Amino acid sequence: MTTTALTAPAAAAAVPMASFDWKPVALVLGLMLAGWPLVGSTSTWLTLTLAGLAMGMIIFIIASGLTLVFGLMDVLNFGHGVFIALGAYLATSVFAVMSGWTTSPELWRNLVPLFVTMLVAMSLAAAVGWAFERVLVRPVYGQHLKQILITMGGMIIGEELIKVIWGTTPITIEMPEALRGVVTFAAGTDMAAFEKYRIFATLVGLGVLALMLFTLNRTKLGLLIRAGVQDREMVEALGYRIRRLFVGVFVAGSALAGLGGALWGVYQHGVLPQIGSHVNVLIFIVIIVGGLGSTMGCLIGALLIGLLANYTGFVAPKVAMFSNIGLMVLVLLWRPQGLYPVANR
DSSP: OOHHHHHHHHHHHTSOOOOOOOHHHHHHHHHHHHHHHHHOOHHHHHHHHHHHHHHHHHHHHHHHHHHHHHHHHOOOOTTHHHHHHHHHHHHHHHHHHTHHHHTOSOHHHHHHHHHHHHHHHHHHHHHHHHHHIIIIIGGGTTOHHHHHHHHHHHHHHHHHHHHHHHOSSOEEOOOOGGGSSEEEEEETTEEEEEEHHHHHHHHHHHHHHHHHHHHHHHSHHHHHHHHHHHOHHHHHHTTOOHHHHHHHHHHHHHHHHHHHHHHHHHHHTEEOTTHHHHHHHHHHHHHHHHOTTOHHHHHHHHHHHHHHHHHHHHHOHHHHHHHHHHHHHHHHHHOTTOSSOOTTO
16 A cells, blocks of 8 residues: 555545635624614614514525525526515415404414415415526526516516506505514613514524525535536436426525515515515625625625614614615625625626
8 A cells, every 4th residue: 555545535634624704794793783882772772683683584585595596597587576576465365364363362373374374475486486487587598688688577577467466556464463562671771672573584584594504505406406506517417407406496496585575575564566676676785795696695694784774774764775785885895796705606
């Protein structure tokens, strides 16, 4: 046995593992600490911080579908807002049918229509996403300019169809009875509050994050998808149908958008036909800040947006309108490819 053979395992073991970049996480903590003296009151700051983090988790759910599609398929889907709006309007329909459940004071009876809403929104958004990919996206893979134009046209058509089905008048969504109000706790000499519905949305967001990270990093399916992004021909030579995997990714991204739209509609207490296009601007800011195609970047970007919106809305309401754009500019000046740039971009 040669010396080279003996030292090879040792040399391989000496290869350092990629370290996690904690600077973007520190940026979130830094923003939280910077908001404390600006807000003044500890209880108010804590209330705004918890609300901002919960809002960020809802935004993450909405943006995660677009991050998934762009990060793994390299598709700029400007029609993502259609699935968001569809999920929000399906929430109004389910809540109307199950109004007896939403008005009950029992928590479990309130959770049933919420879970039904999420299931219906994800299922129908996934079905529409499958048709969207097959008809509009498939002919323009690898052509970003055409993707932008065609998917924007698809969103306009989708909004018009939503108006035909649900009408043009904004629809109000009543929060489930048991999820109304806040949970209060002591914060110094005062009391801080955390809305019950935001707690529920935060738990759903954490579940989505855990499922995405586990699927992409710990399963054979995630390995095949990531390998297909790097070398499609090699994976197809091994006998796997990459096109089917990519269709599945697009459908999953559409389902996540439907889920996020349903949660966002309830969070906003109502929906209107343009809700998808309004949120579209926000989620594109999130994925640009986080790094195009990065799941962790999407999470950090969403949390930054949620916290900043709450702090500026309280301290300087007029600045809140431009705070998201300002955050994006500052982050891109620091890291032009976003907080967590994807290596193959």
